[in-house]
Amino acid sequence: MIKVLLINPPLTVTERYGTEMKEFGGVSEPLGLAYIAGNLEKNGFRVGIVDAPPQEVSIEDIVTHHIDEEITLVGITFLSPMFDSVRKLANRIKELHPNVKIIVGGPHPSALPEDTLKEIQSIDYVCIGEGERTIVEVAEFLSGEREIKDIKGLAYKNSNGVRINEPRPIEKNLDTLPKPSRHLLPMTKYKLTGSRTKGSGFCPTIILARGCPFDCQFCSHPFGKTFRHHSVERIIGEIEELVENYGTRQINFEADTLTIDKRFVVELCQRIIDRKLDISWTCESRMDTIDEEMLRIMKKAGCWQISYGVESGSQRLLDIIHKGITKEKVIETFKITKKIGISIRGFFMLGLPTETVEESYQTIKFAKKLNPLWAQFTVTIPYPGTPMFAQLDKEGSIRHYDWSNYNTWGGWADKMLPYVPEGRTENELKNLQKKAMRMYYMRPGAFFNQLKTISSYDDIKKLAKGFIILVKTKMEANRELKG
Ligand code: B12
Numbered sequence: 304m305i306k307v308l309l310i311n312p313p314l315t316v317t318e319r320y321g322t323e324m325k326e327f328g329g330v331s332e333p334l335g336l337a338y339i340a341g342n343l344e345k346n347g348f349r350v351g352i353v354d355a356p357p358q359e360v361s362i363e364d365i366v367t368h369h370i371d372e373e374i375t376l377v378g379i380t381f382l383s384p385m386f387d388s389v390r391k392l393a394n395r396i397k398e399l400h401p402n403v404k405i406i407v408g409g410p411h412p413s414a415l416p417e418d419t420l421k422e423i424q425s426i427d428y429v430c431i432g433e434g435e436r437t438i439v440e441v442a443e444f445l446s447g448e449r450e451i452k453d454i455k456g457l458a459y460k461n462s463n464g465v466r467i468n469e470p471r472p473i474e475k476n477l478d479t480l481p482k483p484s485r486h487l488l489p490m491t492k493y494k495l496t497g498s499r500t501k502g503s504g505f506c507p508t509i510i511l512a513r514g515c516p517f518d519c520q521f522c523s524h525p526f527g528k529t530f531r532h533h534s535v536e537r538i539i540g541e542i543e544e545l546v547e548n549y550g551t552r553q554i555n556f557e558a559d560t561l562t563i564d565k566r567f568v569v570e571l572c573q574r575i576i577d578r579k580l581d582i583s584w585t586c587e588s589r590m591d592t593i594d595e596e597m598l599r600i601m602k603k604a605g606c607w608q609i610s611y612g613v614e615s616g617s618q619r620l621l622d623i624i625h626k627g628i629t630k631e632k633v634i635e636t637f638k639i640t641k642k643i644g645i646s647i648r649g650f651f652m653l654g655l656p657t658e659t660v661e662e663s664y665q666t667i668k669f670a671k672k673l674n675p676l677w678a679q680f681t682v683t684i685p686y687p688g689t690p691m692f693a694q695l696d697k698e699g700s701i702r703h704y705d706w707s708n709y710n711t712w713g714g715w716a717d718k719m720l721p722y723v724p725e726g727r728t729e730n731e732l733k734n735l736q737k738k739a740m741r742m743y744y745m746r747p748g749a750f751f752n753q754l755k756t757i758s759s760y761d762d763i764k765k766l767a768k769g770f771i772i773l774v775k776t777k778m779e780a781n782r783e784l785k786g
């Protein structure tokens with residue numbers, strides 16, 4: 304049986320968040336790789352994972368210490384901002400180990416399979432979409448057990464250029480996939496973003512469901528539009544394993560739209576309560592798929608925080624991005640969530656297509672009115688694979704295709720922006736992001752909200768550091784004005 308090495312390429316927290324904000328960034332488990340490793344192991348293949356960011360390994364370390372003669376196939380996971388890192392890694396692997404085959408997967412190559420194969424010549428195959436079955440079939444092909452043209456969801460180079468095989472159907476029953484191989488990951492090294500954890504930053508993630516039927520134009524729908532969830536038994540089993548193996552008391556529940564299926568959420572929460580699983584958990588949700596009854600049982604089952612994507616304070620923009628939610632619904636859901644006692648993280652986007660300066664301020668004002676514990680203001684990045692990217696690209700409004708600069712949140716938007724609405728400037732938007740954070744957090748109300756959450760010395764340090772950064776941005780803005 305061939306041996307496969309899976310790699311999460313080097314992309315440090317500093318590269319993602321910048322020097323100033325790196326302490327607020329998290330490093331999470333690459334569950335996509337762990338899932339495909341699970342299926343490779345189930346099918347008898349030998350497999351290892353290098354998770355470069357937490358293991359602090361460089362490209363040179365990987366090619367010299369982790370790739371040996373036994374390895375036939377290397378798989379790399381790939382988000383758009385990792386482009387440069389993936390290119391350097393793949394080129395260096397081919398230089399030193401020309402016989403090793405390289406496959407990439409993840410949201411970026413899934414959206415642009417042909418471009419990826421052309422832009423990075425050292426890559427042999429692109430997996431499009433869910434990868435569990437595709438990687439096993441590629442490993443079987445390399446073992447001489449099947450033909451490459453029959454592997455669904457695969458793109459590769461041939462004599463005529465690039466061939467894209469038939470699409471791979473989505474996994475209808477997620478439980479048929481083995482559990483992610485967390486034993487191959489450096490689990491103790493992970494730390495979720497400060498705003499998503501209580502006390503210790505260790506908070507492993509479980510994926511409960513995949514797919515979302517909604518149509519937000521900034522979303523790339525890597526798992527398609529059909530909602531599918533794991534069975535409650537499987538999820539409870541995974542929670543118990545995390546508690547037993549890693550002693551965790553907090554978990555991040557991940558799903559594209561967790562609360563879309565009320566019966567599932569209620570059943571899961573009831574089971575957590577009945578089994579007396581003493582865990583607290585955080586999740587994300589859409590504000591029009593959640594109600595008071597659900598929130599009550601979620602709270603009882605240990606949910607302490609929900610992240611809501613509000614996006615904009617302008618109804619015109621909410622409609623343009625097909626958010627499908629009214630501002631009234633947002634206000635109502637915030638009110639009920641606070642009443643139940645679940646803390647809120649609110650996500651807001653600045654610089655949406657056609658957004659005016661007045662509308663940007665409308666968003667900041669709306670955020671203050673909603674007053675979540677944490678507010679995150681992100682300068683809009685149209686990612687490949689999203690309808691927004693397709694539309695702006697068609698209009699000729701994409702300013703550059705330097706994928707490594709496609710970096711959403713991550714401290715400040717300090718890379719060159721791929722899109723700036725007409726009549727606005729890059730500098731103005733970047734400064735506005737900082738100003739939004741100041742306007743939001745440098746209010747007595749927001750400050751006291753934060754004070755109430757302090758439970759350790761680390762929390763005080765984090766708060767003080769955040770405050771100093773905001774004051775620094777204010778001083779910089781003043782200097783710019785004077786200059
Ligand atoms: C949760 C999440 C996060 C969490 C991660 C939490 C965690 N513990 O995993 C946090 C908040 C930390 C995060 C951070 C970021 N995220 Co994020 N995130 C997501 C989200 C909502 C779900 C990801 C997930 O859990 N996937 C589950 C696993 C099982 O799926 P997967 O990794 O895609 O892998 C499957 C396939 O893609 C494929 N596959 C993946 N890799 C490989 C490799 C090989 C060899 C093969 C064969 C197959 C394969 O097979 C896997 C199994 O089916 C997605 C949206 C989405 N629905 O995907 C955005 C998403 C992935 N994030 C995105 C981005 C941009 C980021 C950041 C870069 C933002 C930033 N600047 O900080 C960072 C990068 C973090 C990093 N890894 O370095 C974008 C990527 C867009 C793009 N074109 O690249 C997405 C798609 C959201 C969007 N805007 O549409 N993210």
Ligand code: SF4
Pocket residue numbers: 515516517518519522523524559560589612
């Ligand atoms: S609700 Fe979330 S997952 Fe669904 S389309 Fe909108 S952003 Fe994407």
